[in-house]
Amino acid sequence: MIIEKISILRGPNIWSNTRVKLIQMRLNIEELEQRPTDVIDGFLQRIKVLLPSLYSHRCSEGSPGGFFSRVSTGTWMGHVVEHISIEIQSLAGMQSGFGRTRETKVSGTYHVVFDYEEENAGVFAAKSAVEIAQALVDGVAYDLDSTIQKLKQIYRRFILGPSTLSIVKEAKNRKIPWIPLDNQSFIQLGYGVNQMRIQATITCETSHIAVDLACDKEKTKMILKQCSIPVAEGGVCINQDQLKQLIDKVGYPIVIKPLDGNQGKGVSIKVLDFETAKQALIHAQKYSERVIVEKFIRGYDFRVLVINNKVVAASKRVAAHIIGDGVRTIRELIELTNKDPLRGNGHENVLTKIEIDRDTLSLLSKRELQLDSIVEDNMIINLKSTANLSTGGTAIDVTDQIHPENILLAERIARVIGLDICGIDIMAVNLTTALKENEGVVLEVNAAPGFRMHLAPSEGISRNVAVPVLDMLYPPGKESRIPILAITGTNGKTTTTRLLAHIAKNHGFKVGFTTSDGIYIDHQLMEKGDTTGPVSAHYVLRDPSVEIAILETARGGILRAGLGFTSCDIAIITNIKEDHLDLDDIHTLADLAKVKAVVVESVKTDGWAILNADDPYCMKISQTLDCQVAYFSLDVNSSIVEACLKRGEIVAVYENGYITIKKEHWNIRIEKVINVPLTMQGKAKFMVQNVLAATLASYLYGFEPANIRMSLQSFIPSPTQTPGRMNVFEFKKFKIMIDFAHNPAGYLAIEDYLTFIEASRKIGIIAAVGDRRDQDIIKCGKIAARMFDHIIIRQENHLRGRTEEEIIQLILIGITSINKQVTYEIIPKEAEALKHVLSIAKEGNYIVALSDVVSNAINLIESYLENDK
Secondary structure: OEEEEEEEEOOOOOOOOOOOOEEEEEEEOHHHHHOOHHHOOOHHHHHHHHOHHHHHOOHHHOOOOHHHHHHHHOOOHHHHHHHHHHHHHHHOOOOOOOEEEEEOOOOOEEEEEEEOOOHHHHHHHHHHHHHHHHHHHHOOOOOHHHHHHHHHHHHHHHOOOHHHHHHHHHHHHOOOOEEEOOOOOEEEEOOHHHOEEEEOOEEOOOOHHHHHHHHOHHHHHHHHHHOOOOEOOEEEEOOHHHHHHHHHHHOOOEEEEEOOOOOOOOOEEEEOOHHHHHHHHHHHOOOOOOEEEEEOOOOEEEEEEEEOOEEEEEEEEEOOEEEOOOOOEHHHHHHHHHOOOOEEOOOOOOEEOOOOOHHHHHHHHHOOOOOOOEOOOOOEEEOOOOOOHHHOOEEEEOHHHOOHHHHHHHHHHHHHHOOOEEEEEEEEOOOOOOHHHHOOEEEEEEEOOOOHHHHOOOEOOOOOOHHHHHHHHOOOOOOOOOOEEEEEOOOOHHHHHHHHHHHHHHOOOOEEEEOOOEEEEOOEEEEEOOOOOHHHHHHHHHOOOOOEEEEEOOHHHHHHHOOOOOOEEEEEEOOOOOOOOOEOOEOOHHHHHHHHHHHHHOEEEEEEEEEEOOOHHHHHHHOOOOOEEEEEEOOOOOHHHHHHHHOOOEEEEEEOOEEEEEEOOEEEEEEEHHHOHHHOOOOOHHHHHHHHHHHHHHHHHOOOHHHHHHHHHHOOOOOOOOOOOOEEEEOOOOEEEEEOOOOHHHHHHHHHHHOOOOOOEEEEEEOOOOOOOHHHHHHHHHHHHHHOOEEEEOOOOOOOOOOHHHHHHHHHHHHHOOOOOOEEEEOOOHHHHHHHHHHHOOOOEEEEEEOOOHHHHHHHHHHHHHOOO
């Protein structure tokens, strides 16, 4: 079997609009196409032995054992790989359960699709599943345990930590979108101007001064003491002399810990003599030169979590320990404890495995114990000085037991330090009585406190502490999203996008938009190139100045990675015509329509899908949508428009020379087409379509008709506003137009426009795109021959697997098939072709350069125009 391609889908896609995290693998099963599972000797028995848990897969049978039933009666290896991919992720502790396998038009080649929780692990699962399936076919041994362990390692490496993950999950529950800003825990919630950012449990609202203060334990204690908040007596030292002075001052027992430490690293507690204190100083200085020495306080370790100045949770933390049974050694009991499925490495699970370190050995030594010691039944042996979960500790929820005075004290501490999310460490015999009564003290105040102990305590009630975080960041009435308008289709996407951006700008919005020319923020070009995929959409949605996003959304990005957004307010399909067929397993217009439909299927239920009523594939899509639908049409008298109006639907039409919006018995005349420069006085019908689509979208979004009218009047087809779209340059004796038309539908639109143009001679400079079908390139040649008197063929760009000669020959087949006298010449370089046509142009000529590198052509023509005095 050969994996031809693996794609990671991260948004709505052709397989699902709700399952947005999918792996799509193009798999060639080679000779196994002729060998379904029922003819492979022993295959069913081997897969049952290696992966017995596949019994739970119901498959199309709809009951447990369904998949095995399919294997028994015969299924193909792509289907088997799908199920193995899902199951090995599940065995590694990840959630996966959705899959699809579909054969392509290439015999033996399949799309194997399944969901993932973490994409790197998903890709590894895809590759491993193919290896496992091959091993089962060949009847060779396979080390499944090793694969599962590797999957777990990948998952641990890339998955969000529990605190960050809890906030992201709560955001998803509230339909607040999120975007990872790095490979760690730096996350953007919301879009554009409404975004908020978090890193672990630090938010963009967290005070930098407060974090600095919390990280300086000495200064924190000083501030708290000034506010009459009980703290442990002590000070800071950097050498043994200062250590001795502090011990003389506070007396034994003491605690020694690094000033800038965290997670209990470098801490020694209940130190009773100076020799031990010196060693503890050396240990602490591995983490911080300055070391805190303070009075040891008897009691329990509590953590109180305060969010937005309100206590939301409290835990009693218990240090890592074992309980003797009179039989096993301490080492064996630690190993047994670490086998608990709730324990994992680092933060991968609810609890952390206990590591044997200096602190462990020191504590055992104090009790005259060793790792090989056997302790009596029910004896508790502490293995860590601190109760941090990161060192193997456990937590007991005590939220409902906090004394009201302690609640007020904790909330006051958060305000004193200034933290919006604040973890307060308290040592006390309990929290049920006021600290001033039980002689408890505040040990530390923590910025970025971990949520794990509250989300999944070892005992007690789980507290979803992400809820108050989201309540703080997005209080009632605060939006998390910005309006998103998405435009797809075969032709007209870029122009429609630019016109919508112009209208939105004239309504006072800061607009971010993407096109096949580049990414624009507030109408400034940020990134040049074809930027119509999900990466470019994220660029706009990440920008904190953007108030509305208008996103050209092409088929390539949808197929490659899905949409760059989960939902939009308005989506437009301009048309569905023959282009990009026989690429990426898209062979027919129906296939292409399925891709384009992904965009309108992502529209919110109260949003609008805007479809071309003159396009039969758009009308088919309209029957599948759950949102509101409106239409645009060049033919006000068409039966489809009449039927739409009878149903009470809104339609934008070209009627009596006007851009008109109609519903049942009322009309809104927006503007005369002759006053809309983009339409070339109504001669460019395809531009009229673009104007209809953009006008309807603007009206439905809520823009005022008068402002829409002014915007249509001021949007000029020019290199500035519509580069490469009907850009006409007037020389003294002739005119030249540059346009991006590159497929038969685009050529037909130009042909229609040229019927309105009077010229002594019409000259075309044409080229083709190498990855288009032969018939599409030939058709472009035919249309060119119909609309031009003389043709210059050039071909230096976008060969995409073909030679210049091959493409030119296909164009010539089209040109020479037309029963019309047309002259032509071949000048491969575009710049040379343009220079040549300018040298031969005569009085009254109309030249059309169909350019694929628009900026180069425009720059050259403008330089010649400057000298045309």
